[in-house]
Amino acid sequence: MRYFPIFLDLNNKPVLVVGGGDVAxxxxxxxxxxxxxVTVVSPKVHSHLQTLAQDExxxxxxxxxxxxxxxxxVQVWATTDNPELNHRVHDDAKQKNIMVNVVDDKPYCDFITPSMINRGRIQIAVSSGGASPVLIRYLREKLESILPQNLALLADFGASKRNSIKSELASVDERRKFWERFFSSSKITTIDDRSELEVLYQSILSNTEEVTGSQIWIEFGQDVEMLPIKSLRLMQExxxxxxPAxxxxxxVDLCRRDAEREQFQDTxxxxxxxxxxxxxxQRVCIFIEKDSTSIELKLLMGNQLLIKIAE
Structure with missing residues (x-):
């Protein structure tokens, strides 16, 4: 991983942009x-920036x-078409320990900006570390086409319930499983009104399920792309x-990031x-080798669900 992904809070923070063209x-x-x-330094600026300046x-x-x-x-951007000037801005910023980005000049960047998908509170960033902008644009288009348009509404609704849900469900585990049932509802992607979300919320809340454990056994091979879609959903839960080693x-990396992970030595x-x-x-995901034939392993598995990797 070449760059560490991070979201910076720039709200009400001073940022300098040197240059006033299309890139700026x-x-x-x-x-x-x-x-x-934002402060812009340039003898001339694009008409759009001129309007923003006039409107203060x-x-x-x-x-x-x-x-x-x-x-x-706290941050400086060099966006001119003069490499010598851009590099001078970079050197000045480095002397004062200010994060700097010289646009389209990676060796002179402390950070780069990813391609962004915005749905209100939901932000998805995609980056190739500057290696392939066209590929990233393709990926962004794919993601845009499959993400529901009501994500902003869902995020706002979830945020509004952060405190009240604690009085309904005491443990973090119960609350997590409640939200999993809520967001996995077949109705969720078609709702575009907060009142409908409230109805669904109360309905699921009134039908609380006992927190129980489960097992999902998944075969692995050498090609992770052969995993069935169903297994990916269960791995995330x-x-x-x-x-095994x-x-x-x-x-393993496709599983939920906050899940506990442990390597077992034998049966x-x-x-x-x-x-x-x-x-x-706990809900457990167990990886086993493709076509495992151990009698002990089969006895341990019993009647639990086994997802086989595609041929």
Whole structure:
């Protein structure tokens, strides 16, 4: 992983943009949406930026860049078409320990900006580390086509219930499983009104289910893309992931990120881990090698669901 993914809080924070052309427009629009206090330094700016300055949405310093302008900013963007000037801005920023991005010049960037999908509170960032912008654009288009348009509504509704749900369901585990049932409802993607969400919320809340454990056994091979779609959903619901040393990391990595993960040594070790998980009422995902024929393993598996990897 070349870059560490992070979302910065720029709300009401001072950001300097050197340059006022088309590139600056794109970056500034994004910065303003994040609530940044933007200052633009350039003798001339795009008409769009001129309008924003007239409306006092940003500050325009109608001048050439000077090193002494670089004060009290948390972030600096160099967007001009003059590499020498951009690099001077970079050097000045580095001397003052200010994060800097020289647009389309990776060696002079402390950070890069991903391709973004915005649905209100929901933000999805996709990046190739600058290696393949066209591929990232393709991925973004694919994601846009499958993501429901009511994500912003769902996020706002979930946020509004963060406190009240605690009085209804005491434990974190109960609340997590409630929200899983809520968001996995077949009705959820078609609702576009908060009152309908409230009806669904109360309906599921009144039919609370006892917190119980479960097991899902999944065969693995060498190609993670051969996993059935059903297994991916169940892997995301699991709270404990058990796997042998021979299981490729790509399979384990597709499981829920906050799930416990433990490597088992043999069938006896696996049996003890499963027994403990049953006692803790955990949902467990167990990876086993394709076409496992061990009698002990089959006895341990019993009538539990086994998902076979595609041929």
């Amino acid at each position: 427009c794109r970056k500034i629009d994004m910065l303003l949406r994040a609530g940044a206090k 949405i940003l500050l325009w310093i109608k001048s050439f860049y000077q090193s002494d302008m670089l004060t009290d900013y 699991s709270e404990l992931v058990l796997y 021979s299981c490729p990391f790509e399979f 006896n070790h696996l049996a003890s881990l499963i027994k403990q998980a049953q006692s803790d009422k």
